[in-house]
Amino acid sequence: MRARWVLWVCVEDVDGLIGWGEVWCNFPDSGAQHRCRLLQEVFAPLLSSLQGDHPVTLSAEVASRIRILRLQSSEYGPLDQCAAGLDTAIWDLQAQRLGQPLHRVLRAELIDQIKPDVSQAPRIRVYASGINPKGAGKTMQQAAQEGHRAFKVKLGFGYDQDLRTLQEVREIDGGAWLAADANQAWNRDEAIALMPHLAPFDLAWLEEPIAADATSEDWQALAAQAPMPLAAGENINHLSAFKVALRQWGLGVMQPDLAKWGGFTGCLEVVRQCRALDVLYCPHFLGGGIGLLSSAHLLAASDQAGLLEMDVNPNPLRTEILAGALVPKEGWVTLSDSPGLGQAHNMSAIKSWIHPLPS
Incomplete structure (x- = not known):
């Protein structure tokens, strides 16, 4: 690895709470920018229309929405990594809304x-x-x-x-x-x-x-x-x-x-x-x-x-x-x-x- 890149994603609810996640982007060096564009162009437009009040439900809906794009583009890794970071952020947000540490909610x-x-x-x-x-x-x-x-x-x-x-x-x-x-x-x-x-x-x-x-x-x-x-x-x-x-x-x-x-x-x-x-x-x-x-x-x-x-x-x-x-x-x-x-x-x-x- 010639450089260390990170790509973080945050989701904010109507009450101003913010959940954070991380998207894998170690290589190539352009990987972070590419995945950032996917988050902007593919994932961000989905968020306002998601239905559900549990991270598992929301994650399943995101997966359903990007399924055909995955097949058509064969961008399985980058899309899955963006979805993983988004899922992590939603769980963090859920735990904050519950007022519980994330490890306890996951347990x-x-x-x-x-x-x-x-x-x-x-x-x-x-x-x-x-x-x-x-x-x-x-x-x-x-x-x-x-x-x-x-x-x-x-x-x-x-x-x-x-x-x-x-x-x-x-x-x-x-x-x-x-x-x-x-x-x-x-x-x-x-x-x-x-x-x-x-x-x-x-x-x-x-x-x-x-x-x-x-x-x-x-x-x-x-x-x-x-x-x-x-x-x-x-x-x-x-x-x-x-x-x-x-x-x-x-x-x-x-x-x-x-x-x-x-x-x-x-x-x-x-x-x-x-x-x-x-x-x-x-x-x-x-x-x-x-x-x-x-x-x-x-x-x-x-x-x-x-x-x-x-x-x-x-x-x-x-x-x-x-x-x-x-x-x-x-x-x-x-x-x-x-x-x-x-x-x-x-x-x-x-x-x-x-x-x-x-x-």
Whole structure:
């Protein structure tokens, strides 16, 4: 990634309450402008005519309205990502209207038979991601100084480099919680051949060792040889595909990205499936502060022991907008119990990076 882009969308009701969401737009560099135009030209004109008083109903109506355009344009990804950001904003607005923190509203959707503990704000475990091979040990040490106690390194840069990366971080802290992300770098046979060499590093999971469109047979063959749980989900983009992956791939960890597909409405159903099948839900996220905070609320609502992904590379569009929220302490963060996302987004702090809307 040569630059960090974010695209945020807000919805305002007649009482002046505002809900916020984030649209995935990491690449290409023109992706944010393109999706912004879609929001302006396709989605904004729909809002005033939507019927319903629940985010799931409104999300379904948006999906119905853009269905034919998706088919005609084949713009599945950008349209779905815009819909995901809009859905997230509507849920934030709904929680504010109810006067409840978003994690509590989402939890009621998932686990309505269990009354949440409202005596204190929830704490969730986090891990430091974005640890590249170059300077992996130094990045890990810096992340530890910033309050992290769990880490994920990037693999897929060649056998020798991958082993050097793992050896470097294990020499720094041999007992630390450690996962690895191959970013779909290998085919099935290459991944299977690597498993004995990765086993000594005691990985909490191995993320996307093969392509997200690999066959279920390939995933099953790899899972049978893997000494660690396999993880995937950020590049799955349909509920039916999530169901196949959860039932047929042998995954231990599922990682949907709510800014990339589904928003809260879609990912709530994925979390339901995870809970039913005893697969750990750990949201994928790489973007700005609003999407990270949204991911944290859904993780808190899931009632599982998953971890929140926190990129440790410098990004003021993440840190400055959050104005001190989601700062890890001994590997945990605490969510606010204020309504909605529970955070007054510090837009003034990032004004020098704001681009004008396309005209």
